[in-house]
Amino acid sequence: MASLFLQRRRTQAFRALMLEVAFHQTVAVAESYTTIDGEVVSYVAGEAAIRNGTAVLIGGLLVGAVLSQDVID
Known part of the structure; x- marks a missing residue:
């Protein structure tokens, strides 16, 4: 019975760790x-385009219209 309890605690600790790692990678x-x-757009320009409705995020990619001066070379 004690081994089942320890396994459950390890599983919970591992899940908490994975959530923490995922959060920091997202940030x-x-x-x-x-x-x-393949163009890279600044965060500020991308957020502005999303807020204005000229772009959306699909699968982590920015799709839509962004001004050309906001593209990072």
């Missing part, structure tokens, strides 16, 4: 957006 990625054609 780190939010510096820029990538478009479907």
